Amino acid sequence: MxxxxxxxxxxxxxxxxxxxxxxxxxxxxxxxxxxPIFKVERNEPPPTIHYLSHYEASKSFADDCELRVKSISTQDQDKENNVSRGQKLEYFLSVLREEVLKREFGTSQENVEKVRQVINRMMSAPGVQIFRDIFHKHQLSNHEMNKPENLSIIFDEYVKDIEKVGGSFPITGFVIATQKRIATDIWLHLLSAKAMGNFTFLFCCGYLTFSARIEQVQRERSLYQFERDFLVALERLIRVGRQNAENVLHVLGTTPIGPPHAISGSNYIAKVASEICHEVFGILLRLPYFDMLVRLSKAR
Ligand SMILES: [Zn+2]
Structure with a gap:
């Protein structure tokens, strides 16, 4: 079949x-x-034929399944697949924050708790909120970031960076394609108005990851001026009140940066936003969706 x-x-x-x-x-x-069934690829004579076969079944039994599978229309399959995707998405969103904390900051339980507290503080900081609003608006209007086909290209770049997608699962094209598809579903949902809580949470995670990345670089080489400026600004935005935060963001928005560190005509705020976005996509793509599904199926 x-x-x-x-x-x-x-x-x-x-x-x-x-x-x-x-x-x-x-x-x-x-x-x-x-x-259970197994995959067969028949190469002779060409072209290659892919099909799935029962392990042990009498011929009449297998033929009966074969006929009945054929009678399930593509429309019915799509309909059921979409319902299932919706249910999976709902489940992933309900556990998203805990899974991200565990996957990205789970070196120890203490660290998870520390990051949880930092993010809680960030989520109520005026500077982070204003920056998040600018970031959110930009993502909505940016067609590269809100179309599945474009996201697929962006995620491909990540896959090259990520050695192990899907945890203990064997790395196959199907695993990676599925990781990408689930990450795309989640990202597109996060852009909707009702998902602002989870969107803000992921924005903060990307924000922290980006800061940590600059700090990490600092141990290997001296930082560029813009990297030092970013660290100072990101730290201040968490700490200061609304008026000061607006000043920080104004300076970020009017300080130019260009090649080789950013695209021509860019400024600090655009550069920081694109780096945070990069981190958020990486976080979504690395989530262990399969382990999560296995846990869900065992819990049922
Ligand atoms: Zn069967």
Missing amino acids: KTGYSMLLGEYINAKSISYTDCKSFQIVCPICRE
Whole structure:
């Protein structure tokens, strides 16, 4: 058959998009009888044919499944896949903050608690809120950041940086494609008005990660002037009141920066915003969605 059903993802999967190991990792079964199936690739004669096959089944039994799988229309598959994606998204959003804290700052429980407190303080700091509003507005109007096809290109750049996507899962194209797809769903949801809480939380995580990255660089080489300026401004925005924060942001918005550190005609605020965005995308792409789904399926 050409189509399997992933118990883990709750979705119909095309045989062509998966590898041998994906059948086990994603708990891919026959959509009809729910028995395990395996991937077959037949190369002779060309072209290569991808299909899924039962392990042990009498011919008539397998043929029956085959016929019935064929009768499930693409529309029905898409409909069920979309429902399942919606349910997964809802679940991921409900545990997003804890998972991000654990994945990004979980070197120890003390560290998680420390970062949680810092983020709570940041979320109520006027400077962070004003900057977040500027950032949010920019993301909404930036077509590179709010179209799935463009996000896919941006995420591809990250995949190159991230050695292990999907935790203990084997690294296959399907794993990476699925990580990207879930990260895209979450990001697009975060841009909606009702998601401001989670959006702010991730903005703060990206903000902290970017600051930490400059501090890390400082141990290896002396910082450029703009990096020193960024550290000072980012630290001040968390600490000062509204009026001072507006002054800091005004200075950031009117200080130019260009090649080789930024695109021509840019300024400090645009540069900081794009670095924070870079960090947020990395955080979303690194989340262990598969482990999370396995935990969810065990809890059911
Ligand atoms: Zn079957």
